[in-house]
Amino acid sequence: MVSQTAPIPAAAPVAEPAGALGSRQVTAIVGVLSLAVFMSSLDLFIVNLAFPYIGRQYPGTSLGSLSWVLNAYTIVFAAVLVPAGRWADRAGRRRVLIAGLGTFVLGSVLCGVAPGVAALIAARVLQAAGAGLMVPASLSLVLAAVPARARPQALGTWSALGALGAALGPVIGGSLVQLNWRWVFWINVPVGLAAVALAYRLVPESRDGAARGRPDLIGAGLLAAAVGLVALALVKAPDWGWGSARFSGALLAALACGAAVVFRSRRHHSPVIELELLRSRTFSGAFAASILYYAGFGAFVLSSVEFLTGVWHYSAVVSGLAIAPGPLMVLPFARVVAPALAGRLGGPGRAAVIGCAVNAGGQLLWYTQIQAHPAYLTHLLPAQLLGGAGVGLTIPSLLAAGSATLTPARFGTGSGILNTARQVGTVLGVAGLVAILAHLSAADPVAGYRHALVLIVAFFAAAAGTAAALLTGRPPRPTAAAAATAAAATPSAGAPPAAAVAAPVGPPRGSGAAGQAGLRALGSDATTRS
Numbered sequence: 001m002v003s004q005t006a007p008i009p010a011a012a013p014v015a016e017p018a019g020a021l022g023s024r025q026v027t028a029i030v031g032v033l034s035l036a037v038f039m040s041s042l043d044l045f046i047v048n049l050a051f052p053y054i055g056r057q058y059p060g061t062s063l064g065s066l067s068w069v070l071n072a073y074t075i076v077f078a079a080v081l082v083p084a085g086r087w088a089d090r091a092g093r094r095r096v097l098i099a100g101l102g103t104f105v106l107g108s109v110l111c112g113v114a115p116g117v118a119a120l121i122a123a124r125v126l127q128a129a130g131a132g133l134m135v136p137a138s139l140s141l142v143l144a145a146v147p148a149r150a151r152p153q154a155l156g157t158w159s160a161l162g163a164l165g166a167a168l169g170p171v172i173g174g175s176l177v178q179l180n181w182r183w184v185f186w187i188n189v190p191v192g193l194a195a196v197a198l199a200y201r202l203v204p205e206s207r208d209g210a211a212r213g214r215p216d217l218i219g220a221g222l223l224a225a226a227v228g229l230v231a232l233a234l235v236k237a238p239d240w241g242w243g244s245a246r247f248s249g250a251l252l253a254a255l256a257c258g259a260a261v262v263f264r265s266r267r268h269h270s271p272v273i274e275l276e277l278l279r280s281r282t283f284s285g286a287f288a289a290s291i292l293y294y295a296g297f298g299a300f301v302l303s304s305v306e307f308l309t310g311v312w313h314y315s316a317v318v319s320g321l322a323i324a325p326g327p328l329m330v331l332p333f334a335r336v337v338a339p340a341l342a343g344r345l346g347g348p349g350r351a352a353v354i355g356c357a358v359n360a361g362g363q364l365l366w367y368t369q370i371q372a373h374p375a376y377l378t379h380l381l382p383a384q385l386l387g388g389a390g391v392g393l394t395i396p397s398l399l400a401a402g403s404a405t406l407t408p409a410r411f412g413t414g415s416g417i418l419n420t421a422r423q424v425g426t427v428l429g430v431a432g433l434v435a436i437l438a439h440l441s442a443a444d445p446v447a448g449y450r451h452a453l454v455l456i457v458a459f460f461a462a463a464a465g466t467a468a469a470l471l472t473g474r475p476p477r478p479t480a481a482a483a484a485t486a487a488a489a490t491p492s493a494g495a496p497p498a499a500a501v502a503a504p505v506g507p508p509r510g511s512g513a514a515g516q517a518g519l520r521a522l523g524s525d526a527t528t529r530s
Contacts, residue, residue: 046173078423080132083215100133174320229254285470286402294425296459333392349471355393356464362386
């Protein structure tokens with residue numbers, strides 16, 4: 001059947017902000033907008049270290065139940081991202097940003113006063129909806145409010161603060177849970193309220209006058225249901241039985257919801273997943289590799305926290321400090337090593353393959369070294385450093401490879417879909433890990449974590465194989481029409497400056513020069529996920 005999805009019109013050129021903005025005003029605007037990505041990144045990584053404390057307050061709560069504190073957030077975040085970006089373009093980006101911040105703050109308050117795990121999970125759903133609104137709106141506002149010459153620096157600041165939130169998450173979380181795990185959520189309240197006030201006062205409103213139609217909210221709900229049902233089946237499989245009717249039924253229901261998402265995406269004017277983009281070999285390859293890679297990454301992060309606190313009996317503070325060297329490796333590899341490697345090898349896809357292989361190698365090293373007796377410096381630290389290096393190589397490379405054939409008019413939509421792949425992969429990885437760790441042996445818990453490492457290595461290896469198969473070939477040369485469109489357009493209000501270099505315009509090698517330039521712009525974004 002021929003797709004009936006309406007083509008996305010070329011984005012109107014982004015005009016310079018009305019009136020000359022002084023450097024201080026631009027700095028203030030970017031700082032306020034960067035709080036959104038900082039909070040969303042910080043909150044995710046703080047929660048991982050709060051799991052043991054939440055479990056102790058509610059005795060009898062299993063890791064499977066606690067995993068939904070993370071999974072519920074990630075699933076809803078994934079489903080909201082693309083519709084929220086479209087809605088922000090149509091209704092007003094500052095309005096959506098403030099609505100997202102308010103929703104996130106309300107969700108944080110409810111998380112902090114939750115009387116039980118079920119109420120906490122429900123509050124996390126509300127919190128995730130707020131995060132899904134504010135993150136794409138904040139990036140769109142950065143690019144709409146900042147003059148073109150300053151946009152690369154602005155994007156770097158926006159991404160760097162997200163990276164700072166990720167790096168500080170374990171350390172701040174480890175400190176806050178010493179007081180009470182509820183402070184993990186309450187810390188968002190004063191920061192969020194300050195961001196609302198500052199955004200209302202300092203950030204100019206903007207919208208896309210060419211935006212048409214409402215986003216597909218039903219499709220977003222079906223996507224959330226599909227991912228949630230797969231996660232539920234994996235988490236409950238040890239109790240239900242892998243061959244039980246309930247396990248099979250959950251997977252069949254997930255398949256039906258996924259089919260419905262595809263059906264609606266072929267017909268809706270503003271679909272959750274634009275199927276036209278998936279016809280591109282490089283884009284679909286980056287999409288599939290991202291799901292697999294983030295499945296391994298999500299399982300790796302949670303496994304590290306659970307092992308350090310449950311087997312080595314580290315405190316939350318010490319666990320945070322033990323995890324921190326990995327994120328600190330990401331920035332130099334993302335901003336320096338990955339672009340240089342992509343240029344030398346002829347494309348970001350090949351750098352992504354190496355990054356996935358480094359991650360797999362780091363986890364294989366940890367598999368050979370893991371033991372019940374603590375030996376951080378000699379056993380775990382080398383694997384942590386390799387993991388951070390792999391993340392720094394892989395994430396910006398996948399982004400650059402996926403965006404290499406996108407025109408600026410579709411960069412915002414394409415990057416939203418790739419972001420959704422990250423969240424979906426994280427959910428699946430965490431669910432798979434929980435299924436493995438559901439019945440750890442008290443006599444030999446290390447054996448269970450070895451099985452988890454096999455799963456993590458398999459995900460990373462599968463991501464490397466997918467990237468090698470689909471992202472390492474020489475990309476097709478752009479058509480004359482596509483080149484003319486890309487040359488004429490400026491980055492849309494919802495697209496980062498990398499759109500201009502990631503569009504299909506450039507030398508015959510395509511992904512080499514364009515990918516290298518795209519990596520420089522996108523590299524710092526990788527750190528928001530590590």
